[in-house]
Amino acid sequence: MLFPGIDVRVERVSGSSEVLVVEAVSTARPGRCPDCRKQARHTQSSYQRDLDERPLGSHRVIVRLRVRRYFCDRKSCSRKTFVEQVPGLSERHRRSSTGLTGWLRTIAIELGGRPAARLCRRLRLAAGRTRLLRLLTAPTVPNRAPRVLGVDEFAFRKGCTYGTVLVDVEADRVVDVLPDRTSETFAAWLTEHPGAEIICPGPGHRLHQGGQGSRPSCPGSR
Ligand SMILES: [Zn+2]
Incomplete structure (x- = not known):
């Protein structure tokens, strides 16, 4: 009930009259x-x-989540270790759950900084003005793909280096940008962000097997 479709197992729920710790x-x-x-x-x-998770009744909810830290096995990668994220629940560098972050972002979009902070205080959601505004300036990539995922390519500069833009077709907004347009990069993204039921290629879309994701020749020089 607390985490529908999310890969976690609840081990214990405890708390006081104000806070539930899951x-x-x-x-x-x-x-x-x-x-x-x-x-x-x-x-x-x-x-x-x-x-921090969304409140339950009059209780503030804290999810005490046990996560694993992994080694990156790729020798050429500068990152030695990284912490796993649970899709739909946790995001890198965020102390609120994905669900609560979504609430806070919506409140910030509708009300702006100070009124949003006042409403959050009234609702006992842990978020100050600075934190709310930061959600507006740096939207994160969702952990799950949108149901209908649009895929198209775009030129980083003057049509010579191509990337892939991923769009939530139903919400009409960009969800992520990939650094190239190879099928490997896209497949890795799909594995990491499950949930897409329909994938719509855009008019200029052409995912490439291998390579650097650049056109062999610059269309501007044709
Ligand atoms: Zn790595």
């Missing part, structure tokens, strides 16, 4: 290195992190 452990498959996207195989350690 201890949960990630049951997700090993993640990919956020830098080089190589699939992790070796666990380095595990630790608990606290996430």
Whole structure:
């Protein structure tokens, strides 16, 4: 009920008249290195992190989530270890759950900084003005793909280097940008962000097997 479709197992719920603490452990498959996207195989350690979750009745909810830290096995990658994220629940560098972050972002969009902070205080959502505004300036990539995912290519500069833009077709907004247009990069993204039911290629879309994702010749020089 608390985490529908999310890869966690609830181990214990405790708390006081004001706060519920939900201890949960990630049951997700090993993640990919956020830098080089190589699939992790070796666990380095595990630790608990606290996430603010949406309130339940009059209770503030804290998810005490046990996550694993993995080694990145790719020798050329500068990142030695990374912490797994649980899709739909945790995001890198965020102390609120994905669900609560979504609420806070919506409130900030509708009300702006100070009124949003006042409303959050009234609703007992842990968020100050600075934190709310930061959600507006730096939207994060969702952990799950949108139901209808649009894929198209775009030129980084003057049509010579191509990337892939991923769009939530139903919400009409960009969800992520990939650094090239290879099918490998796109496949890795889909593995990391499950949930797409329909994938719509855009008019200029052409995913390439291997290579650097650049056109062999610049269309401007044709
Ligand atoms: Zn790596």
